[in-house]
Amino acid sequence: MASEEGSGSSRAPMMMAAAAGGASGAARAPKGPSAPATKRIEVSIKKAGQGVEEKLHTWPFLVRNEFLVACAVIVLLAVWSLTINAPLEEPSNPTRTPNPSKAPWYFLGLQEMLVFFDPWYAGVVLPSFIIVGLMLIPYIDINPKGNGYYTFRERMFEILTFFVGFHVLWVSFIIIGTFFRGPGWNWFWPGQYWDPHMVEALTNVDLPYMFGFRDYTLSALFGLSLIGGYFVIGMALFYWWVYRRPANDPWSAFPGGGPELLEKWGPVRFGITGFLLLAMLGVFIKMALRHALNIKYIMVTPWINI
């Protein structure tokens, strides 16, 4: 910043200083008679080739907002902490397992997933997909619109996908795990008595068994082909759906419609997006199969079950 060198106590004319302190090299303060020092001045800066972009001084306008919000948060936190004590239960005892044992609330969405999947998938693979998938969002989303402003119409696919992943899966499962799960991880309504002896009949069957497969190898092959088929057919349907977007369709983000989007997207981005999307929707399918048909596993092999 040019203004750092001029930070002595000398009182340079205001106009010069304002010009030297611009946020970027191209920034310039408007020339004119200087206003009285006591009056707050909003300086608008013209960026080369970009029309007038109004800018405010960080001090006082942004710093003031930050200060007020910080005060409010600190007061709220202090009042909250004065009125509600942090929990401290009896001393730790490795020989007494509480029922239910719940993970910290922010991981309860993953613990809830254990109802539907084995730990290696619910606790390791799914969270890895979530973290890697989140990191990949800026690279697989090539929609140039909606950069820096709120819009739904220009980004329907992205926002709906995020809504399903974040609000529907992550947040609502945390709420379920926190308020609706009791002993034995059984479902209890808030206020309902937590009966530790509640028995729920385990009537779940594996999907290949349901279809009459009794041979281990055959049922494993059947399950494998179901999972593989889900991804192959799902990818094909996704491709077909994107390809069929007509010109100027709000879903495609490009004026050329689906074909232009696919061309700009490329096979790698499309493949990753499709895979992550199908993996996320697969959670809903497994949940539906469990609740509607008591399906335990779709695929059973000697090593992994899904």
Added chain:
Amino acid sequence: MAKLDWNEVKRQITESQAWQSIFRHGYEDTPRNRILMVSGNVWLHLHPSKVQKHAVRLRFTWCMGGITFLLFLVTVVTGIYLMFYYRPTAEYAYADMKYLEFDMPFGMLMRNMHRWAAHGMVIAVWLHMFRVFMTGSYKPPREFNWVVGVILLVLTLLLSFTGYLLPWDQLSIWAVTVGSNMARATPLLGHGGPFHEMLGVNPIYDARAFLFGGAEIGPHTLLRFYILHCIFFPLLASLFMAVHFWRIRRDGMSGPL
């Protein structure tokens, strides 16, 4: 006795060498001074000296990134206070929690603020991510700062999770047991996970044992989580925060052009 001229006293103080070596500029509300306020101050210098008008509005930012950072600072301050009284050994940890709550001046308040600020930080960081997604602020040229943000999100959860064990009560050891059972189920690397035979891992030598410092949660785990919680993850998070803030500073706030 001569009348004391306060303006003269003030002038002498503010024009003294000592004063001017500390405070480089006055407090008048001039455009020049407004810029110096930010550019001449190491803390405020995290900001650019000017910002777009829309980026100042709470309606746009929700202030959630700032609140996350503020709550992090609260946990640092209160956490240092707690560290004075807490010993991370199985014999003393729980007793120290009781001393903290009942004997230490403001101990209970400090502990409450530490815990609620930590929970608040998890919520604030999620809302911050949600806001950044909604404004599409991860789009070029800010893609990598989103990645750094995801790393910070994971670090926030890890900070909170490692701190969860330290009270050494039933709530903490069983929540951490449930949470880290996942490590046991890691494919290849956990002794309960698929394909674990291929690497020959076992309960005392697998991913969870690496996390715990042993086959089960014990004194070794407490010390390990304490060091991760108080030193390793805060340092790591600070490094990534520096990158995160620096990149916002360089790229500017996203906005319609």
